[in-house]
Amino acid sequence: MGLKWEQLKERLQVPKDKHSYYDNTRWCNRDLIPMPPERRTWGIWGYCGYWTVSGSCISAWSTGSTLLAFGLSPQQAIGVVILGGVLTGLLAVACGWMGENHHIGFTVSSRFSWGMQGSYFPVVLRIFVACMWFGMQAYWGGQATRVLWGAIIPGFAHMKNYFSEGSHLLTNDFIGLLIWMAAFIPLVLVRPERLQIPFAISFVLFAGSCFGLLIWYVTAARGVGSMFREPGSSDNVGWAFMFGITAILGAWGAGTLGQSDWTRYANRKFAPTLSQLVAAPVTIAVTATIGIVVTSAAKDILGGDIIWNPIYLLADIQEEYHSSPRARAGVFFGSLGLVSSQLAISVVLNSVSTGMDMAGLCPKYINIIRGSYIMAVIGIATQPWQLLSTADKFLKVLSGFGVFMAPATGVMLADYHVVRRTKLKLNDLYTGDSSSIYWFNKGVNWRAIVAFFSGVWPLLPGLVGTVNSLTDASFVGWIRLYNLTFIVGLAMSFSVFWVLNFFFPPPGLGEEAPFVEDDVLYGVDERSSESADEKNVAIGTGGNGNGGDNKQGAVATVSV
Incomplete structure (x- = not known):
């Protein structure tokens, strides 16, 4: 036996x-070893494809809703998106540098900051958040698939619902989710070093959807719409502007934290840099701007509530034109881009990075592919349709995980760029005993723990106030600080980690x-x-x- x-x-x-x-x-x-030369297949255009997928997506489209809701005018929101995109690109360069130079991903790089045993904490944190977000991305992908099939078969769009009202899930949405998952499952089998072509196809399709919606709605409204001309409602534009920047950084924060998961595939130094500094801000800004203009024009045409999600805008086109052949053709091609975008973004921000993180938990039995499937099971098991429909607090809490992501980013950047000056002893990152310079004390680096929680604690009162919608005057200051989560959390943890390592230097500094x-x-x-x-x-x-x-x-x- x-x-x-x-x-x-x-x-x-x-x-x-x-x-x-x-x-x-x-x-x-x-999947955890430093990437060997034969597997470094990503060049400049491959990384441009990566960032066009990351920047041209439904999340970027809907960014304007967050900024306008905070009191910015559409023009001010566009300025924020451009500046936020540039800062996102700079942050991506800093976080991805270890991938370009040492060809290791976030999972392994966490070991030199947190210790061989302590590295499990940031890895598990990322896995938890990614599984939740994947569930919601998959649900949106299923809804886009439902719209696509509704354009082919009009009766499918109005299919009788056989699920109970309490399930918060329509039958056609469930069928769309199954079809979308059937497309996602084989895509996971494509190794990261071979994903450039799928990313390029996804970008072309999504760009077609964006500009198709832009042309359709602007033509029908005979302009950009009245909402686009409305002034901002904020009493303090400077504060709203800063919040907008940190909102952009927070939205792409998890992706930038794990940049080395992708830059380690670079076939030469600086291959990812051009895309990070140019493609990232351009695609984010253009997509968000199109989202603002289309939503403004759609409000004048359709009336009623403001609709920020392009999936619902496409469905409304078919309804507005009574499923005419012309409208159905436009909706089909538009939704095709949204479906492909959800597939690509799920691979970029969830599948590969989460699979690698799970591989770090149990490398003998889990690799990127197996980890991706585990993530998919957990993500769907969370029943995202329930969370999106009934749990407003849950969404606020999930968004609030930037409170933890930002300090983790600060610790990593301070350690790699300032404390260690980009010098690593790679063989010790795979040595799980006290002979490794990254073992610290029983496998844990106390400096990282102190710095991390130094960046977390100032933001917790604001998180509590936001989740519980507290309006008490005593919480106003904390909530404003929380609205600057990514900037404050990163700066605090970065500074504390730097100071601690200055007075208590870790072993092996300068060794390679x-x-x-x-x-x-x-x-x-x-x-x-x-x-x-x-x-x-x-x-x-x-x-x-x-x-x-x-x-x-x-x-x-x-x-x-």
Whole structure:
């Protein structure tokens, strides 16, 4: 019986590359190792595709609703979106630098800041938030699919509902979700290094949907609509402007925190930088601007409540024109872009990053693909239709997880760029004992914990006040501080971590070493002029030229 159990465990282990130079351990598998050169397939245009998917999506379209609700005029909101997009790009460069230089993702990089054991905390935090968001992204994808099929089969749009009213889910929405999931499941099997073409297709389709809606509504309204000309209602434009910027940063905060999950696939240095600094702000700003204009024009045509979600705007077009063939054709092609966008954004911000995070929890048995499927199961099991329909507080709490994401970003940026000055000992990131310089005290770095909660606590009273809709004067200041979550949380944790490491420096500062096996060097700058003999010398010295700093135990995590 014992032998059969061992054989079963062996068969359940995640696959390894043929002639692999690593082993599946508690800290290592194919998706966690520094990305080898043959798998670095992303160039400049690939990263432009990544950011066009991240910036051109339903979330970016609806950004204007948040900004206008806070009292900004449409023109002011557009200015905020542009500036917020530029800052998002700069933040993405800073967070993705370790991926470009050392070819490791967020899951592994958390280990040098939090300790080998402590790294589970930020990883689990990201997994929890991502599973919830995936459920809602999938639900929206299902609704877009329902609109698409309703354009093909008009009767489907008005299909009789067989679910109870308390389920908060219509039968045609459920069918749309099943169809969308059927498309998402095989997409997970495409490895990240091969996703450039699907991303490009998604962007073309979604861009067509955006401009199609823009042309349709502006033509029908004979202009941008009356709402676009309304002045702002804020008593303090400067405060509203700052809130708008932090709202943009918070919306893309989780994506920027995990930038190294994608930049580690770069085929050369600076390949992601152009897209981060140009494609990110341009696509976010253009999409949000189109969303504001279309919503304004649609309000004049359709009347009633303001509709910010493009899915519902497409459905209303079909209703307004009584399912005419022309309207159905436009709705079909428009919803096709929304469906593809939801598929792509779910892969970009949820599937790959969450799969890698789950692989970090149990590398022997979970890789990106298996982790993505686990995420999908958990996300759907949360019944997002219930959460979206009945739990306004839940959505506020989920949005409030920026309270935790921002300090985590501050800790990572301070440690990598300021404390360690981008120098890492990669082999020690896969060594789970006290011989690793990243073991700290029992595997946990207390400096990261103190800095993290220093960035969290000032924002908690504002989170409580926002979730419970408290209007008491004593909460006004805290709520205003909470509205600047990402800026305040990042700055506080960054500063505290920097100061703590200045007075209590961690071990191994300035040490560097590659992730090594035989004569292969990964995670460092592979120069074509370097001979095999020189590589062997580097391995013998731990890769830092000091003649003896390399520990035999550091390479014990890879198979010989």
